[in-house]
Amino acid sequence: MYALPIYMDNNATTCVDHHVMEAMLPFFTKTYGNAASKSHSFGWAAEQAVDVARKQTSALIGCEPNEIIFTSGATESINLALKGVFELYSSKGNHIITVCTEHKAVLDTCSHLKKMGAEITYLHVNKNGLIDINELKQKIRKSTVLTSVMYANNETGVIQNIKEIGEVAKEKGILFFSDATQAVGKVSVDVLKDQIDILSLSGHKMYGPKGAGALYVRRKNPRVRLISQIDGGGHERGLRSGTLNVPGIVGLGKASEICNKTLAEESRKITLLRDYFEQEIKKSDITINGGNTLRTPNTSNISFNKTASEQLLPLLTQKLAVSSGSACTSDTLEPSYVLRAMGLSAYEAKSSIRFSLGRFNTKEEIDFAIKYVSECVERIK
Numbered sequence: 001m002y003a004l005p006i007y008m009d010n011n012a013t014t015c016v017d018h019h020v021m022e023a024m025l026p027f028f029t030k031t032y033g034n035a036a037s038k039s040h041s042f043g044w045a046a047e048q049a050v051d052v053a054r055k056q057t058s059a060l061i062g063c064e065p066n067e068i069i070f071t072s073g074a075t076e077s078i079n080l081a082l083k084g085v086f087e088l089y090s091s092k093g094n095h096i097i098t099v100c101t102e103h104k105a106v107l108d109t110c111s112h113l114k115k116m117g118a119e120i121t122y123l124h125v126n127k128n129g130l131i132d133i134n135e136l137k138q139k140i141r142k143s144t145v146l147t148s149v150m151y152a153n154n155e156t157g158v159i160q161n162i163k164e165i166g167e168v169a170k171e172k173g174i175l176f177f178s179d180a181t182q183a184v185g186k187v188s189v190d191v192l193k194d195q196i197d198i199l200s201l202s203g204h205k206m207y208g209p210k211g212a213g214a215l216y217v218r219r220k221n222p223r224v225r226l227i228s229q230i231d232g233g234g235h236e237r238g239l240r241s242g243t244l245n246v247p248g249i250v251g252l253g254k255a256s257e258i259c260n261k262t263l264a265e266e267s268r269k270i271t272l273l274r275d276y277f278e279q280e281i282k283k284s285d286i287t288i289n290g291g292n293t294l295r296t297p298n299t300s301n302i303s304f305n306k307t308a309s310e311q312l313l314p315l316l317t318q319k320l321a322v323s324s325g326s327a328c329t330s331d332t333l334e335p336s337y338v339l340r341a342m343g344l345s346a347y348e349a350k351s352s353i354r355f356s357l358g359r360f361n362t363k364e365e366i367d368f369a370i371k372y373v374s375e376c377v378e379r380i381k
């Protein structure tokens, strides 16, 4: 049995896992102390819970607990990473390399930094959504301090060659920041193996709560330093002041623990469902964007070749919670800049829909989705 509409928009956000919610609840009404209160048991209990969450979160990405800075989510983590590096390393250089298909949280922060005197280079991607490592190498200058390349794309799920990028950054002596918001919890992420120096993640993309995220900041080989962007009581090693969101952090920790335990099995299950979905949908005239390269197991970005999503999306969303690969600005659909960068025409980009599956999708739901998508496509024809 399933209820309509079927949720297939897990890259936008996920349902909080009920184990996560249960872990969080006592921290609202029972153990509600301030983790910075050192003089009584309420504070100690909160601090202890934050310590546990720090261990759980660090274990998911293979770092040390003291390399985790808790934030309000990936957007804040990204701002801290980019602005914090730019400010601290300004005497070394002002050049940052990023990619034209990054999330707006990265692109808009880079635009801001440009106004502050940064020089930004945007790498291109090929038709599979991947950057060219040689282009990265060529673009590195004496003044380059950082390269920022997302782990997995939010629209297509395309996974970059992170390890290679990490190696180049190390070899050239620049820092490597990866926005791994769409990768952590879906694929195995290991900051040591991947040679990532700074990494952003977000609770609500991995069955944790909204408003809780983290930034990994490497402490050894090299020790990364940042200028804080929120000043105050000196929380989180002075990098992010403000009373800790203890329930949110506990939730993020629990979500990380669950992902760590179930990742291999869950990714197999979701890949099977996603591949089955694509196999069946392929009977219509479609293109799977990023379909020829490694993707996150849950993401399927599909161009319905003869069907504009202006017509398709309103029909589909009557029964399926999916999103267009395009950003909606007022009443018009702007073609997705991610798909345009991969070489799709404006029309092709506009005719694309993102289906992103998750932990709670069932085979019955996917069967329904397959049938319903075909029906909608036929109706528009």
Ligand SMILES: Cc1ncc(COP(=O)(O)O)c(C=O)c1O
Pocket (backbone or CB within 6 Å): 011, 012, 072, 073, 074, 075, 076, 103, 105, 150, 152, 153, 154, 179, 181, 182, 201, 202, 203, 213
């Ligand atoms: C790749 C990527 N980066 C950053 C973000 C921003 O995350 P948050 O909602 O936690 O600020 C998102 C969310 O859509 C994302 O998909």
